[in-house]
Amino acid sequence: MGRTDVLIVGGGLVGCATAFHLARAGLSVLVAEAGDVNAVASGQNAGSLHFQMERRFLEQGDAVMAQAARVIRLNRRAIDEWRGLEALLGTPLGVAMNGGLMVAETPEQVDLLDRKARLEEAAGMATRLIDGGQARDRAPYLGPQVAAALWAPDEGHADPKKVTPAFAAAAVHEGARIVSHSPVRGLRKVAGGFEAQCGALHVRADRVVIAAGAWIATIGAMLNLHLPVFPLGLTMNVTERCAPFIPHLVQHVGRRLSMKQAGAGNVLIGGGWPSRLAQRADGTGFDLSRPPAPIAGSIAGNLAAATDIVPRVAGLNLVRTWTGTVAVSSDQLPVVGEVPRMRGVYVAGGGSAFTLGPTFARLLADTIVEGRDAGDLADFSPARYEHLNSFMG
Numbered sequence: 001m002g003r004t005d006v007l008i009v010g011g012g013l014v015g016c017a018t019a020f021h022l023a024r025a026g027l028s029v030l031v032a033e034a035g036d037v038n039a040v041a042s043g044q045n046a047g048s049l050h051f052q053m054e055r056r057f058l059e060q061g062d063a064v065m066a067q068a069a070r071v072i073r074l075n076r077r078a079i080d081e082w083r084g085l086e087a088l089l090g091t092p093l094g095v096a097m098n099g100g101l102m103v104a105e106t107p108e109q110v111d112l113l114d115r116k117a118r119l120e121e122a123a124g125m126a127t128r129l130i131d132g133g134q135a136r137d138r139a140p141y142l143g144p145q146v147a148a149a150l151w152a153p154d155e156g157h158a159d160p161k162k163v164t165p166a167f168a169a170a171a172v173h174e175g176a177r178i179v180s181h182s183p184v185r186g187l188r189k190v191a192g193g194f195e196a197q198c199g200a201l202h203v204r205a206d207r208v209v210i211a212a213g214a215w216i217a218t219i220g221a222m223l224n225l226h227l228p229v230f231p232l233g234l235t236m237n238v239t240e241r242c243a244p245f246i247p248h249l250v251q252h253v254g255r256r257l258s259m260k261q262a263g264a265g266n267v268l269i270g271g272g273w274p275s276r277l278a279q280r281a282d283g284t285g286f287d288l289s290r291p292p293a294p295i296a297g298s299i300a301g302n303l304a305a306a307t308d309i310v311p312r313v314a315g316l317n318l319v320r321t322w323t324g325t326v327a328v329s330s331d332q333l334p335v336v337g338e339v340p341r342m343r344g345v346y347v348a349g350g351g352s353a354f355t356l357g358p359t360f361a362r363l364l365a366d367t368i369v370e371g372r373d374a375g376d377l378a379d380f381s382p383a384r385y386e387h388l389n390s391f392m393g
Protein backbone atom coordinates (compact mmCIF):
# COMPACT_ATOMS: atom_id res chain seq x y z
CA MET A 1 0.00 0.00 0.00
CA GLY A 2 1.31 3.47 -0.90
CA ARG A 3 1.21 6.30 1.61
CA THR A 4 1.00 10.03 1.18
CA ASP A 5 0.53 13.06 3.40
CA VAL A 6 -2.30 14.35 1.20
CA LEU A 7 -4.49 12.58 -1.34
CA ILE A 8 -6.13 15.04 -3.74
CA VAL A 9 -9.18 13.74 -5.56
CA GLY A 10 -9.43 15.47 -8.95
CA GLY A 11 -6.90 16.72 -11.49
CA GLY A 12 -8.64 19.94 -12.51
CA LEU A 13 -7.33 23.41 -11.79
CA VAL A 14 -8.18 23.30 -8.09
CA GLY A 15 -6.59 19.89 -7.52
CA CYS A 16 -3.41 20.59 -9.51
CA ALA A 17 -2.92 24.07 -8.03
CA THR A 18 -3.42 22.75 -4.49
CA ALA A 19 -0.94 19.97 -5.22
CA PHE A 20 1.60 22.55 -6.36
CA HIS A 21 1.36 24.62 -3.18
CA LEU A 22 1.37 21.61 -0.86
CA ALA A 23 4.31 19.94 -2.59
CA ARG A 24 6.19 23.21 -2.53
CA ALA A 25 5.62 23.36 1.21
CA GLY A 26 7.27 19.94 1.54
CA LEU A 27 4.28 17.60 1.88
CA SER A 28 4.01 14.38 -0.07
CA VAL A 29 1.04 14.69 -2.43
CA LEU A 30 -0.81 12.28 -4.68
CA VAL A 31 -3.37 13.62 -7.16
CA ALA A 32 -5.73 10.92 -8.39
CA GLU A 33 -7.62 11.87 -11.54
CA ALA A 34 -10.43 9.72 -12.93
CA GLY A 35 -9.67 10.60 -16.54
CA ASP A 36 -7.11 13.00 -17.99
CA VAL A 37 -5.85 16.11 -16.21
CA ASN A 38 -7.75 19.26 -17.31
CA ALA A 39 -10.21 17.23 -19.39
CA VAL A 40 -13.45 18.65 -17.97
CA ALA A 41 -14.51 22.05 -16.57
CA SER A 42 -10.99 23.41 -16.03
CA GLY A 43 -10.10 22.85 -19.67
CA GLN A 44 -13.51 23.58 -21.18
CA ASN A 45 -14.40 26.90 -19.60
CA ALA A 46 -14.62 30.39 -21.06
CA GLY A 47 -11.39 31.58 -19.47
CA SER A 48 -12.98 34.73 -18.04
CA LEU A 49 -11.26 36.37 -15.10
CA HIS A 50 -14.26 38.16 -13.66
CA PHE A 51 -13.61 40.02 -10.46
CA GLN A 52 -16.70 42.21 -10.20
CA MET A 53 -19.74 40.52 -8.69
CA GLU A 54 -21.18 38.02 -11.14
CA ARG A 55 -24.60 38.45 -12.71
CA ARG A 56 -25.83 35.12 -11.32
CA PHE A 57 -25.66 36.64 -7.84
CA LEU A 58 -27.90 39.52 -8.89
CA GLU A 59 -30.95 37.64 -10.15
CA GLN A 60 -32.15 36.22 -6.81
CA GLY A 61 -32.81 39.43 -4.91
CA ASP A 62 -30.98 41.74 -2.54
CA ALA A 63 -30.28 39.19 0.20
CA VAL A 64 -28.34 36.90 -2.13
CA MET A 65 -26.59 39.92 -3.63
CA ALA A 66 -25.46 41.10 -0.20
CA GLN A 67 -24.30 37.60 0.73
CA ALA A 68 -22.38 37.28 -2.54
CA ALA A 69 -20.50 40.48 -1.80
CA ARG A 70 -18.41 38.30 0.52
CA VAL A 71 -16.85 36.63 -2.52
CA ILE A 72 -15.28 39.99 -3.41
CA ARG A 73 -12.69 39.42 -0.70
CA LEU A 74 -11.57 36.34 -2.62
CA ASN A 75 -11.78 38.19 -5.94
CA ARG A 76 -9.41 40.85 -4.65
CA ARG A 77 -6.90 38.16 -3.73
CA ALA A 78 -7.45 36.52 -7.12
CA ILE A 79 -6.42 39.71 -8.93
CA ASP A 80 -2.99 39.57 -7.30
CA GLU A 81 -2.81 35.82 -7.86
CA TRP A 82 -3.42 36.13 -11.62
CA ARG A 83 -1.05 39.09 -11.99
CA GLY A 84 1.78 36.93 -10.65
CA LEU A 85 0.83 33.54 -12.10
CA GLU A 86 2.91 33.45 -15.29
CA ALA A 87 6.00 34.45 -13.28
CA LEU A 88 5.20 31.94 -10.53
CA LEU A 89 4.79 29.04 -12.96
CA GLY A 90 7.43 30.28 -15.39
CA THR A 91 5.34 29.85 -18.52
CA PRO A 92 2.89 31.88 -20.67
CA LEU A 93 -0.74 31.25 -19.74
CA GLY A 94 -2.45 33.68 -22.12
CA VAL A 95 -3.24 36.02 -19.23
CA ALA A 96 -4.66 39.35 -20.50
CA MET A 97 -5.98 41.72 -17.83
CA ASN A 98 -7.06 44.77 -19.86
CA GLY A 99 -10.20 45.48 -17.85
CA GLY A 100 -13.83 44.44 -18.05
CA LEU A 101 -17.19 46.10 -18.69
CA MET A 102 -20.49 44.88 -17.31
CA VAL A 103 -23.05 46.62 -19.51
CA ALA A 104 -26.68 47.68 -18.99
CA GLU A 105 -29.35 48.53 -21.57
CA THR A 106 -32.42 49.56 -19.54
CA PRO A 107 -32.92 52.06 -16.68
CA GLU A 108 -33.62 49.13 -14.31
CA GLN A 109 -30.34 47.51 -15.30
CA VAL A 110 -28.47 50.80 -14.82
CA ASP A 111 -29.97 51.01 -11.33
CA LEU A 112 -28.81 47.47 -10.60
CA LEU A 113 -25.29 48.35 -11.75
CA ASP A 114 -25.36 51.34 -9.43
CA ARG A 115 -26.40 49.24 -6.41
CA LYS A 116 -23.81 46.63 -7.31
CA ALA A 117 -21.07 49.27 -7.57
CA ARG A 118 -21.90 50.49 -4.07
CA LEU A 119 -21.67 46.98 -2.62
CA GLU A 120 -18.38 46.43 -4.42
CA GLU A 121 -16.97 49.72 -3.20
CA ALA A 122 -17.90 48.80 0.36
CA ALA A 123 -16.03 45.52 -0.11
CA GLY A 124 -12.94 47.30 -1.42
CA MET A 125 -13.34 46.46 -5.11
CA ALA A 126 -12.54 49.26 -7.57
CA THR A 127 -15.43 49.36 -10.08
CA ARG A 128 -16.65 52.57 -11.76
CA LEU A 129 -20.06 53.31 -13.25
CA ILE A 130 -19.76 55.07 -16.63
CA ASP A 131 -22.49 56.14 -19.05
CA GLY A 132 -23.03 54.68 -22.51
CA GLY A 133 -20.95 57.35 -24.25
CA GLN A 134 -18.03 56.85 -21.90
CA ALA A 135 -18.34 53.10 -22.37
CA ARG A 136 -18.15 53.47 -26.17
CA ASP A 137 -15.19 55.85 -25.85
CA ARG A 138 -13.39 53.09 -23.96
CA ALA A 139 -14.82 50.24 -26.04
CA PRO A 140 -15.86 51.51 -29.51
CA TYR A 141 -17.13 48.05 -30.48
CA LEU A 142 -20.13 48.37 -28.09
CA GLY A 143 -23.54 48.90 -29.72
CA PRO A 144 -25.74 52.00 -29.37
CA GLN A 145 -28.16 50.47 -26.86
CA VAL A 146 -25.50 50.15 -24.16
CA ALA A 147 -26.77 52.74 -21.68
CA ALA A 148 -24.11 52.34 -18.99
CA ALA A 149 -21.35 50.02 -17.86
CA LEU A 150 -19.47 49.13 -14.74
CA TRP A 151 -15.74 49.24 -15.44
CA ALA A 152 -13.44 46.88 -13.54
CA PRO A 153 -9.84 47.64 -14.47
CA ASP A 154 -8.30 44.25 -13.62
CA GLU A 155 -10.67 41.89 -15.39
CA GLY A 156 -9.63 39.85 -18.39
CA HIS A 157 -9.08 36.30 -19.47
CA ALA A 158 -6.53 33.48 -19.60
CA ASP A 159 -6.13 30.27 -21.58
CA PRO A 160 -7.83 27.30 -19.87
CA LYS A 161 -5.83 24.87 -22.02
CA LYS A 162 -2.60 26.17 -20.48
CA VAL A 163 -3.30 27.01 -16.84
CA THR A 164 -4.02 23.60 -15.28
CA PRO A 165 -1.31 21.75 -17.24
CA ALA A 166 1.16 24.41 -16.06
CA PHE A 167 0.13 23.89 -12.43
CA ALA A 168 0.30 20.10 -12.92
CA ALA A 169 3.83 20.32 -14.37
CA ALA A 170 4.93 22.65 -11.58
CA ALA A 171 3.41 20.33 -8.95
CA VAL A 172 5.30 17.35 -10.38
CA HIS A 173 8.46 19.45 -10.47
CA GLU A 174 7.96 20.10 -6.75
CA GLY A 175 7.63 16.37 -6.10
CA ALA A 176 3.88 15.72 -6.32
CA ARG A 177 2.65 12.59 -8.04
CA ILE A 178 -0.28 12.82 -10.45
CA VAL A 179 -1.97 9.64 -11.64
CA SER A 180 -4.44 9.88 -14.53
CA HIS A 181 -7.13 7.30 -15.33
CA SER A 182 -7.20 6.45 -11.65
CA PRO A 183 -10.71 7.06 -10.32
CA VAL A 184 -10.95 7.17 -6.55
CA ARG A 185 -13.24 4.45 -5.27
CA GLY A 186 -13.90 3.15 -1.80
CA LEU A 187 -12.51 6.17 0.02
CA ARG A 188 -12.91 5.58 3.74
CA LYS A 189 -11.81 6.85 7.12
CA VAL A 190 -9.51 4.55 9.08
CA ALA A 191 -7.67 5.05 12.37
CA GLY A 192 -5.34 8.03 11.95
CA GLY A 193 -6.16 8.73 8.30
CA PHE A 194 -7.89 7.57 5.14
CA GLU A 195 -7.62 4.73 2.66
CA ALA A 196 -8.65 4.75 -0.97
CA GLN A 197 -8.41 2.73 -4.11
CA CYS A 198 -7.18 5.04 -6.90
CA GLY A 199 -7.31 2.98 -10.08
CA ALA A 200 -4.74 0.25 -9.50
CA LEU A 201 -3.19 2.02 -6.49
CA HIS A 202 -4.20 1.36 -2.92
CA VAL A 203 -3.29 4.43 -0.90
CA ARG A 204 -3.22 5.51 2.69
CA ALA A 205 -3.32 9.27 3.31
CA ASP A 206 -3.20 11.46 6.40
CA ARG A 207 -5.49 13.99 4.73
CA VAL A 208 -7.83 14.11 1.75
CA VAL A 209 -8.65 17.11 -0.44
CA ILE A 210 -11.87 16.74 -2.42
CA ALA A 211 -11.25 18.83 -5.55
CA ALA A 212 -13.58 16.88 -7.79
CA GLY A 213 -15.67 19.73 -9.23
CA ALA A 214 -19.10 18.43 -10.25
CA TRP A 215 -18.33 15.15 -8.44
CA ILE A 216 -17.70 16.74 -5.02
CA ALA A 217 -20.99 15.39 -3.64
CA THR A 218 -20.19 11.89 -4.97
CA ILE A 219 -16.79 11.83 -3.26
CA GLY A 220 -18.32 13.26 -0.08
CA ALA A 221 -20.85 10.41 -0.08
CA MET A 222 -17.99 7.88 -0.05
CA LEU A 223 -17.10 9.36 3.36
CA ASN A 224 -20.74 9.51 4.49
CA LEU A 225 -20.74 13.31 4.16
CA HIS A 226 -23.26 15.63 2.54
CA LEU A 227 -21.52 18.25 0.41
CA PRO A 228 -24.36 19.99 -1.45
CA VAL A 229 -22.60 20.91 -4.67
CA PHE A 230 -24.64 20.42 -7.82
CA PRO A 231 -23.73 19.91 -11.49
CA LEU A 232 -25.08 22.48 -13.98
CA GLY A 233 -24.72 22.22 -17.76
CA LEU A 234 -23.45 25.31 -19.60
CA THR A 235 -23.04 26.32 -23.26
CA MET A 236 -20.17 28.11 -25.00
CA ASN A 237 -19.93 29.48 -28.54
CA VAL A 238 -16.90 30.60 -30.49
CA THR A 239 -16.59 32.54 -33.75
CA GLU A 240 -14.02 32.34 -36.48
CA ARG A 241 -10.80 34.33 -36.00
CA CYS A 242 -10.61 38.00 -36.85
CA ALA A 243 -8.28 40.93 -36.22
CA PRO A 244 -8.23 42.01 -32.57
CA PHE A 245 -11.04 44.43 -31.72
CA ILE A 246 -12.28 43.40 -28.23
CA PRO A 247 -9.42 43.89 -25.75
CA HIS A 248 -11.76 43.65 -22.71
CA LEU A 249 -13.97 41.17 -20.95
CA VAL A 250 -17.59 42.14 -21.69
CA GLN A 251 -20.46 40.98 -19.48
CA HIS A 252 -24.11 42.00 -19.17
CA VAL A 253 -25.90 42.79 -15.90
CA GLY A 254 -29.36 41.76 -17.09
CA ARG A 255 -28.77 39.17 -19.80
CA ARG A 256 -26.62 36.05 -19.87
CA LEU A 257 -23.58 37.22 -21.77
CA SER A 258 -19.83 37.14 -21.44
CA MET A 259 -17.51 37.89 -24.37
CA LYS A 260 -13.83 38.22 -24.98
CA GLN A 261 -11.43 37.78 -27.87
CA ALA A 262 -8.85 35.06 -27.38
CA GLY A 263 -5.23 35.57 -28.34
CA ALA A 264 -5.76 33.69 -31.64
CA GLY A 265 -8.56 36.12 -32.63
CA ASN A 266 -11.67 33.99 -32.00
CA VAL A 267 -14.50 35.67 -30.09
CA LEU A 268 -15.66 33.49 -27.20
CA ILE A 269 -19.31 33.94 -26.29
CA GLY A 270 -20.90 32.49 -23.17
CA GLY A 271 -22.39 33.82 -19.98
CA GLY A 272 -24.34 31.02 -18.33
CA TRP A 273 -26.72 29.66 -20.97
CA PRO A 274 -27.85 26.15 -20.02
CA SER A 275 -27.18 22.84 -21.72
CA ARG A 276 -28.97 19.62 -20.72
CA LEU A 277 -27.21 17.17 -18.38
CA ALA A 278 -27.25 13.58 -19.63
CA GLN A 279 -29.44 11.11 -17.74
CA ARG A 280 -28.33 7.63 -16.76
CA ALA A 281 -29.95 4.95 -18.93
CA ASP A 282 -31.68 3.41 -15.90
CA GLY A 283 -33.30 6.74 -14.98
CA THR A 284 -31.52 7.05 -11.62
CA GLY A 285 -30.11 10.54 -12.12
CA PHE A 286 -27.53 12.52 -14.04
CA ASP A 287 -24.76 10.82 -15.96
CA LEU A 288 -21.79 13.13 -15.55
CA SER A 289 -19.53 10.87 -17.58
CA ARG A 290 -21.16 12.22 -20.75
CA PRO A 291 -21.12 15.87 -21.87
CA PRO A 292 -24.40 17.77 -21.55
CA ALA A 293 -26.49 18.10 -24.73
CA PRO A 294 -26.62 21.51 -26.41
CA ILE A 295 -29.95 23.37 -26.38
CA ALA A 296 -30.78 25.27 -29.60
CA GLY A 297 -32.55 28.05 -27.68
CA SER A 298 -29.44 28.62 -25.55
CA ILE A 299 -27.25 29.03 -28.58
CA ALA A 300 -29.73 31.39 -30.25
CA GLY A 301 -30.26 33.41 -27.06
CA ASN A 302 -26.55 33.72 -26.39
CA LEU A 303 -25.80 34.88 -29.93
CA ALA A 304 -28.71 37.35 -29.92
CA ALA A 305 -27.35 38.97 -26.75
CA ALA A 306 -23.85 39.05 -28.25
CA THR A 307 -24.90 40.71 -31.51
CA ASP A 308 -27.08 43.26 -29.64
CA ILE A 309 -24.16 44.37 -27.50
CA VAL A 310 -21.29 43.95 -29.97
CA PRO A 311 -22.97 44.31 -33.40
CA ARG A 312 -19.78 43.46 -35.28
CA VAL A 313 -19.94 39.81 -34.24
CA ALA A 314 -23.05 39.42 -36.45
CA GLY A 315 -20.64 39.37 -39.41
CA LEU A 316 -18.53 36.53 -37.98
CA ASN A 317 -19.14 32.83 -38.58
CA LEU A 318 -19.82 30.65 -35.58
CA VAL A 319 -17.28 27.82 -35.74
CA ARG A 320 -18.10 25.76 -32.67
CA THR A 321 -20.51 25.32 -29.81
CA TRP A 322 -19.58 23.18 -26.83
CA THR A 323 -21.02 22.28 -23.47
CA GLY A 324 -19.51 21.64 -20.08
CA THR A 325 -20.51 20.95 -16.50
CA VAL A 326 -19.90 23.44 -13.74
CA ALA A 327 -20.30 22.76 -10.00
CA VAL A 328 -22.38 25.19 -7.92
CA SER A 329 -23.20 24.89 -4.22
CA SER A 330 -26.73 25.13 -2.85
CA ASP A 331 -26.12 28.73 -1.73
CA GLN A 332 -23.91 29.63 -4.74
CA LEU A 333 -20.91 30.46 -2.57
CA PRO A 334 -17.63 28.58 -2.98
CA VAL A 335 -16.98 25.67 -0.61
CA VAL A 336 -13.41 25.75 0.63
CA GLY A 337 -12.01 24.41 3.87
CA GLU A 338 -11.94 21.52 6.30
CA VAL A 339 -15.08 19.55 7.10
CA PRO A 340 -15.62 19.97 10.87
CA ARG A 341 -17.43 16.65 11.10
CA MET A 342 -14.44 14.76 9.73
CA ARG A 343 -11.10 16.37 10.47
CA GLY A 344 -8.54 15.76 7.76
CA VAL A 345 -11.09 16.07 4.93
CA TYR A 346 -10.91 19.30 2.95
CA VAL A 347 -13.10 20.49 0.08
CA ALA A 348 -12.42 23.12 -2.55
CA GLY A 349 -14.69 24.06 -5.41
CA GLY A 350 -17.92 25.59 -6.51
CA GLY A 351 -18.76 28.45 -8.83
CA SER A 352 -16.23 30.31 -10.91
CA ALA A 353 -13.25 28.23 -9.99
CA PHE A 354 -11.25 29.22 -13.05
CA THR A 355 -11.05 32.80 -11.76
CA LEU A 356 -10.81 31.64 -8.16
CA GLY A 357 -9.11 28.24 -8.48
CA PRO A 358 -5.56 29.49 -7.88
CA THR A 359 -6.80 31.46 -4.86
CA PHE A 360 -8.74 28.52 -3.42
CA ALA A 361 -5.62 26.40 -3.82
CA ARG A 362 -3.28 28.83 -2.11
CA LEU A 363 -5.63 29.49 0.82
CA LEU A 364 -6.46 25.82 1.27
CA ALA A 365 -2.79 24.81 1.14
CA ASP A 366 -1.98 27.48 3.74
CA THR A 367 -4.76 26.09 5.92
CA ILE A 368 -3.45 22.54 5.61
CA VAL A 369 0.19 23.46 6.15
CA GLU A 370 -0.40 25.87 9.02
CA GLY A 371 -3.22 23.82 10.53
CA ARG A 372 -5.55 26.81 10.65
CA ASP A 373 -7.49 29.09 8.31
CA ALA A 374 -5.79 32.43 7.84
CA GLY A 375 -9.25 34.02 8.10
CA ASP A 376 -10.33 34.50 4.52
CA LEU A 377 -12.11 31.18 4.22
CA ALA A 378 -14.49 31.41 7.17
CA ASP A 379 -17.44 32.47 4.96
CA PHE A 380 -16.87 29.56 2.60
CA SER A 381 -16.28 26.75 5.05
CA PRO A 382 -18.17 23.44 4.66
CA ALA A 383 -19.07 24.04 8.33
CA ARG A 384 -22.27 25.61 6.95
CA TYR A 385 -23.46 22.08 6.07
CA GLU A 386 -23.05 20.70 9.58
CA HIS A 387 -26.84 20.80 10.04
CA LEU A 388 -26.90 18.04 7.40
CA ASN A 389 -23.81 16.16 8.43
CA SER A 390 -24.81 15.95 12.08
CA PHE A 391 -27.38 13.40 10.86
CA MET A 392 -24.82 11.35 8.97
CA GLY A 393 -23.84 9.06 11.84
Ligand SMILES: Cc1cc2nc3c(=O)[nH]c(=O)nc-3n(C[C@H](O)[C@H](O)[C@H](O)COP(=O)(O)OP(=O)(O)OC[C@H]3O[C@@H](n4cnc5c(N)ncnc54)[C@H](O)[C@@H]3O)c2cc1C
Nearest residue numbers: 010012013014034042045046048184213324352353354355
Ligand atom coordinates in the same frame (compact mmCIF):
# COMPACT_ATOMS: atom_id res chain seq x y z
C1 LIG B 1 -18.68 25.97 -20.14
C2 LIG B 1 -18.07 26.51 -18.87
C3 LIG B 1 -17.62 27.83 -18.84
C4 LIG B 1 -17.05 28.34 -17.68
N1 LIG B 1 -16.52 29.59 -17.71
C5 LIG B 1 -15.84 30.06 -16.64
C6 LIG B 1 -15.18 31.31 -16.70
O1 LIG B 1 -15.18 31.97 -17.74
N2 LIG B 1 -14.54 31.76 -15.59
C7 LIG B 1 -14.53 31.04 -14.42
O2 LIG B 1 -13.97 31.52 -13.44
N3 LIG B 1 -15.10 29.82 -14.35
C8 LIG B 1 -15.74 29.31 -15.44
N4 LIG B 1 -16.30 28.08 -15.39
C9 LIG B 1 -16.19 27.30 -14.15
C10 LIG B 1 -14.81 26.65 -14.05
O3 LIG B 1 -14.46 26.03 -15.25
C11 LIG B 1 -14.82 25.62 -12.93
O4 LIG B 1 -15.35 26.22 -11.76
C12 LIG B 1 -13.42 25.11 -12.62
O5 LIG B 1 -12.76 24.69 -13.78
C13 LIG B 1 -13.54 23.97 -11.65
O6 LIG B 1 -12.26 23.42 -11.44
P1 LIG B 1 -12.14 22.15 -10.51
O7 LIG B 1 -10.73 21.78 -10.48
O8 LIG B 1 -12.85 22.42 -9.24
O9 LIG B 1 -13.05 21.04 -11.23
P2 LIG B 1 -12.82 20.20 -12.60
O10 LIG B 1 -12.05 20.93 -13.61
O11 LIG B 1 -14.18 19.71 -12.98
O12 LIG B 1 -11.94 19.01 -12.08
C14 LIG B 1 -12.46 18.01 -11.24
C15 LIG B 1 -11.77 16.71 -11.61
O13 LIG B 1 -12.18 15.68 -10.69
C16 LIG B 1 -12.14 14.47 -11.40
N5 LIG B 1 -12.88 13.44 -10.70
C17 LIG B 1 -14.22 13.29 -10.56
N6 LIG B 1 -14.48 12.17 -9.88
C18 LIG B 1 -13.30 11.60 -9.57
C19 LIG B 1 -12.92 10.42 -8.88
N7 LIG B 1 -13.82 9.57 -8.35
N8 LIG B 1 -11.61 10.13 -8.77
C20 LIG B 1 -10.67 10.96 -9.29
N9 LIG B 1 -10.98 12.09 -9.96
C21 LIG B 1 -12.27 12.39 -10.09
C22 LIG B 1 -12.76 14.84 -12.74
O14 LIG B 1 -12.43 13.88 -13.74
C23 LIG B 1 -12.15 16.21 -13.00
O15 LIG B 1 -11.00 16.14 -13.80
C24 LIG B 1 -16.92 27.53 -16.52
C25 LIG B 1 -17.38 26.21 -16.56
C26 LIG B 1 -17.93 25.69 -17.71
C27 LIG B 1 -18.38 24.26 -17.73
